[in-house]
Amino acid sequence: MNKNNLSKVQQETFDPAILNDIEGYWNERSKTFSETRKKEMSGPGGAAWLKLLSEHLPTGRTLKVLDIGTGAGFFAILLAKLGHDVTGIDMSADMLHQAKLNTVALGVRAKFQKMNAQETDFDDNTFDAIISRNLTWTLPDAMEAYHEWHRILKPGGLLMNFDGDYGKADFTRHDDKENVHANIRQELVDTCNRIKNSLRISTHRRPAWDIEVLKNLGMQVEYEEDISPIVYNDPEMHYDGIPLFAIYAVK
Known part of the structure; x- marks a missing residue:
């Protein structure tokens, strides 16, 4: 599927106005989100993620890696520490600002683009690896995203997607200061639920749906139902309890 056809399909399958809502939501959350990711990176969770990435990425050469939905640059920074050539993209300008600040503060190099x-x-065929975490559940058309990621991944390249079946959950406000979603305003929680409930991906059960889409693209797929015990290992950070699945798909 070429980019022109992809754009046409997107316009037919969702209201483009939802993109503004999603961008506004993440712009408002950018500073507190960045603080959470910095805490995670400096603790045992960061080390666990670094180990997991090292175990699944090819070794012995510098990879050209795309971090999709980079947010505050968490994966981009870890991948840069592993010596890879990393580009992070996000639709939130404020998140990208945080990502740039964090890379400078930690003395690593990565490129960031609003996209x-x-x-x-x-x-086509640009990247050796593509990585994403907790992004696909926020996309207006995740199927078209998977088509696009397949297009820009090199033959033999690896797609790693870490996400949860958040569509069946209702997000609530937390006052527990160690909860990663602590002190988010109720209005933002309501906005998040409204956006989530309007997205088609929230009607699918996952990761079964994702696996089927990727296999239909001709990719070889392996997955783990829940890696949260491995990467959410910091006793000072409380997560929402929704299983975090891992998909490893080779083009």
Whole structure:
């Protein structure tokens, strides 16, 4: 599927106005989200993620890696520490600002661009690896995103997607200061639930749906139902309890 056809399909399958709502939500959360990711990176969770990435990525060479939905740059920074050539994209300008600040503060190099995950500006077969965490549940058309990521991934390249079946959950406000979603305003929680409930992906059961889509693209897929005990291992950070699945798909 070429980029022109992808854009046409997108316009037919969701209201483009939802993109503004999603961008506004993450812009408002950018500073507190960045603080959470910095805490995670400096603790046992960061070390666990670094180990997991090292175990699944090819070794012995510098990889060209795309971090989709980079947010505050968590994966981009870890991948740069592993010596890879990393580009992070996000549709939230404020998140990208935080990502740039964090890379400078930690003395690593990564490139960042404002871009729609469903319709990127990259050429076919550009990246050795693509990585994403807790992004696909927020996309207006995740199927088209998977088509796009397949397009820009090199033959033999690896797609790693870490996400949860958040569509069947209702988010609530937390006052527990160690909860990763602590002190988010009720209005933002309501906005998040409204956006989530309007997205088609929230009607699918996952990761079964994702696996089927990727296999239909001809990818070889392996997955783990829940890696949260491995990566959410910091006793000072409380997560929402929804299983975090891991998909490893090779083009």
